[in-house]
Amino acid sequence: MCGIIGFSGREQAAPILLDGLARMEYRGYDSAGIAVRAETCGLQVKKTKGRLQVLSTLTHGGADLEGTLGIGHTRWATHGEPNDINAHPHVSENGQIALVHNGIIENYLEIKEHLQKQGVTFTSDTDSEVVAQLLEFHYNECGSMLEAVGRVLRRIEGSYAFGIICSDYPNALIAARKDSPLILGYGENGNFIASDVTAVIKYTRDVAYMDDGEIAVVTPETIDVFDSELMPREKEHHQIDWDVSAAEKGGYAHFMFKEIMEQPEAIRKTVSPRIREGRVVLDDISLTAEYVKGISRIFVIACGSSYHVGMVSKYNWEHLLRRPVEVCLASEFRYSDPLVDESTLVLVISQSGETLDTMAAMREARRRGGRTLAIVNVVGSSIAREADDVLYTWAGPEIAVATTKAYSTQLVLMDLVGLYLADLLGTVSREEYDAVLAEMQALPEKMQRVLENFEDVQYFASRYFNHNSIFFIGRNLDYAMGLEGSLKLKEISYIHSEAYASGELKHGTISLIEPGTLVVALGTFAPLFDKAMSNVVEVKARGAEVLAVTTEMFREKMEKTANSTVVIPDTHPVLQPSLGVVPLQLFAYYVALQRGCDIDKPRNLAKSVTVE
Ligand code: F6R
Numbered sequence: 001m002c003g004i005i006g007f008s009g010r011e012q013a014a015p016i017l018l019d020g021l022a023r024m025e026y027r028g029y030d031s032a033g034i035a036v037r038a039e040t041c042g043l044q045v046k047k048t049k050g051r052l053q054v055l056s057t058l059t060h061g062g063a064d065l066e067g068t069l070g071i072g073h074t075r076w077a078t079h080g081e082p083n084d085i086n087a088h089p090h091v092s093e094n095g096q097i098a099l100v101h102n103g104i105i106e107n108y109l110e111i112k113e114h115l116q117k118q119g120v121t122f123t124s125d126t127d128s129e130v131v132a133q134l135l136e137f138h139y140n141e142c143g144s145m146l147e148a149v150g151r152v153l154r155r156i157e158g159s160y161a162f163g164i165i166c167s168d169y170p171n172a173l174i175a176a177r178k179d180s181p182l183i184l185g186y187g188e189n190g191n192f193i194a195s196d197v198t199a200v201i202k203y204t205r206d207v208a209y210m211d212d213g214e215i216a217v218v219t220p221e222t223i224d225v226f227d228s229e230l231m232p233r234e235k236e237h238h239q240i241d242w243d244v245s246a247a248e249k250g251g252y253a254h255f256m257f258k259e260i261m262e263q264p265e266a267i268r269k270t271v272s273p274r275i276r277e278g279r280v281v282l283d284d285i286s287l288t289a290e291y292v293k294g295i296s297r298i299f300v301i302a303c304g305s306s307y308h309v310g311m312v313s314k315y316n317w318e319h320l321l322r323r324p325v326e327v328c329l330a331s332e333f334r335y336s337d338p339l340v341d342e343s344t345l346v347l348v349i350s351q352s353g354e355t356l357d358t359m360a361a362m363r364e365a366r367r368r369g370g371r372t373l374a375i376v377n378v379v380g381s382s383i384a385r386e387a388d389d390v391l392y393t394w395a396g397p398e399i400a401v402a403t404t405k406a407y408s409t410q411l412v413l414m415d416l417v418g419l420y421l422a423d424l425l426g427t428v429s430r431e432e433y434d435a436v437l438a439e440m441q442a443l444p445e446k447m448q449r450v451l452e453n454f455e456d457v458q459y460f461a462s463r464y465f466n467h468n469s470i471f472f473i474g475r476n477l478d479y480a481m482g483l484e485g486s487l488k489l490k491e492i493s494y495i496h497s498e499a500y501a502s503g504e505l506k507h508g509t510i511s512l513i514e515p516g517t518l519v520v521a522l523g524t525f526a527p528l529f530d531k532a533m534s535n536v537v538e539v540k541a542r543g544a545e546v547l548a549v550t551t552e553m554f555r556e557k558m559e560k561t562a563n564s565t566v567v568i569p570d571t572h573p574v575l576q577p578s579l580g581v582v583p584l585q586l587f588a589y590y591v592a593l594q595r596g597c598d599i600d601k602p603r604n605l606a607k608s609v610t611v612e
Contacts, residue, residue, distance in 0.1 A: 028076050037169075038066035358383060486498060
């Protein structure tokens with residue numbers, strides 16, 4: 001979703017802004033723009049629909065724009081179609097103030113009408129331009145940009161991260177945030193604002209996270225932060241410890257493939273520090289045994305793939321903990337009048353830690369007295385900072401829009417937490433506890449073996465990429481895993497697909513199976529393998545082409561029935577989805593490749609969904 005960068009320093013701003021925007025391309029966008037203030041010619045704005053490359057060509061990589069102060073933006077359209085005019089930055093009527101915005105201003109129409117009555121003319125359809133015009137209005141009233149920003153923030157409703165420059169201020173940019181991510185970067189040759197650290201990591205590792213309601217004034221030497229009453233605030237600095245190369249393709253054709261291949265290592269990093277002397281150790285959370293024993297119900301709230309992690313965890317946790325686990329889509333949970341009280345543990349899963357629906361659902365759960373434990377990948381993100389407890393997945397930066405390594409690390413971390421809680425509750429036998437932990441430690445190596453067979457999947461993708469409708473079927477954990485396989489395929493290859501619990505097919509959906517329909521049959525869950533096989537036979541009998549995923553143990557049986565079979569190593573059933581999902585990720589990847597899709601930046605999608 002929209003990416004913001006701002007720079008105030010001692011170097012030419014435009015090339016730095018373009019570079020920062022390029023590093024945030026993965027967030028998803030449809031237009032891009034920059035505004036720079038130069039001594040000689042005031043504010044200069046260049047913006048355009050389409051890829052950043054167009055903007056870069058238009059400005060000769062930024063070389064055309066003088067000035068050391070500027071803001072930049074990649075837009076993911078909400079109000080108004082993607083075009084040159086609706087692209088950011090937006091400039092106030094007198095041309096003095098330029099602004100970039102991420103978020104949605106909910107009362108923009110009312111403010112727009114008010115300003116129109118005062119004679120202000122608008123050029124775009126966006127809610128963001130209204131803020132630029134309102135700023136000009138208040139700036140004319142009070143003569144101070146900081147004061148004007150304060151007044152505007154008191155007037156607007158909704159979510160925002162803003163970057164603002166004004167031609168009267170040669171060195172200062174102003175930033176503000178509420179419910180949209182914004183970080184401050186302290187560099188040697190100047191200071192930054194950005195939607196995420198990937199944009200500035202090349203220039204600095206020294207960052208601070210802005211909190212809701214804060215306003216920052218950024219100059220080449222200083223960053224001053226104020227609260228909503230314009231009282232100064234101290235910010236805690238954080239050092240980013242990952243390497244720039246982690247956010248680069250490093251010889252791979254796509255970030256998605258690179259990230260699929262990084263999964264064994266990401267799992268190792270997430271799991272190893274949390275297993276000591278054969279026990280799960282979660283030093284970083286503060287759930288007491290007494291609290292855990294009093295838990296009456298558990299919610300998992302998340303969106304998209306993170307929600308699918310919840311679906312797998314429901315089966316695993318109910319098996320291990322013997323407590324009811326309800327998995328809710330965050331966008332539904334927040335408006336559902338949920339049954340949450342002090343005895344409810346709420347797991348919040350989010351790669352980015354910035355998904356607005358998930359954050360709002362978490363706040364709702366806390367408001368009702370629930371205790372929140374967040375599983376998050378991005379350190380310092382909003383969800384991580386607001387949850388009662390946080391456990392990080394150590395997947396490193398995930399750039400491809402379609403998640404892979406974040407999903408896998410969320411999955412194993414949920415398994416670890418499940419084991420930990422089950423141990424405290426005494427609901428898991430010592431044998432099973434030890435067996436899951438031993439297999440968990442063997443997981444990276446087994447996953448590596450699955451990845452080494454990528455060519456099998458590549459071959460099957462080349463056989464099946466022309467299908468227009470694909471079903472994923474399975475039972476129990478295989479069904480939950482199929483949800484993720486189906487989503488991966490949909491989002492990057494644009495093929496319609498559905499995941500079905502195999503036993504449910506005959507209650508309606510089997511009518512869609514006709515000769516040649518591709519069914520991806522998941523038969524990795526040992527306790528229900530025979531039942532799953534019956535369903536494979538049923539779809540075969542109706543002419544389906546079956547691509548199966550199964551384990552070594554069931555290879556022979558499956559190969560007799562399915563048209564094509566991918567075989568993965570056996571592991572403990574709790575962990576089987578961690579291995580089973582890998583061929584599904586690879587299948588989606590290779591199908592999308594065959595179809596010529598833009599794999600890392602699929603149409604209409606954004607990486608970090610910071611609007612409702
Ligand atoms: C799919 C995908 C999305 C995200 C969802 C939640 O590949 O990446 O479905 O899982 O938007 O995002 P986070 O986990 O950042 O809250």
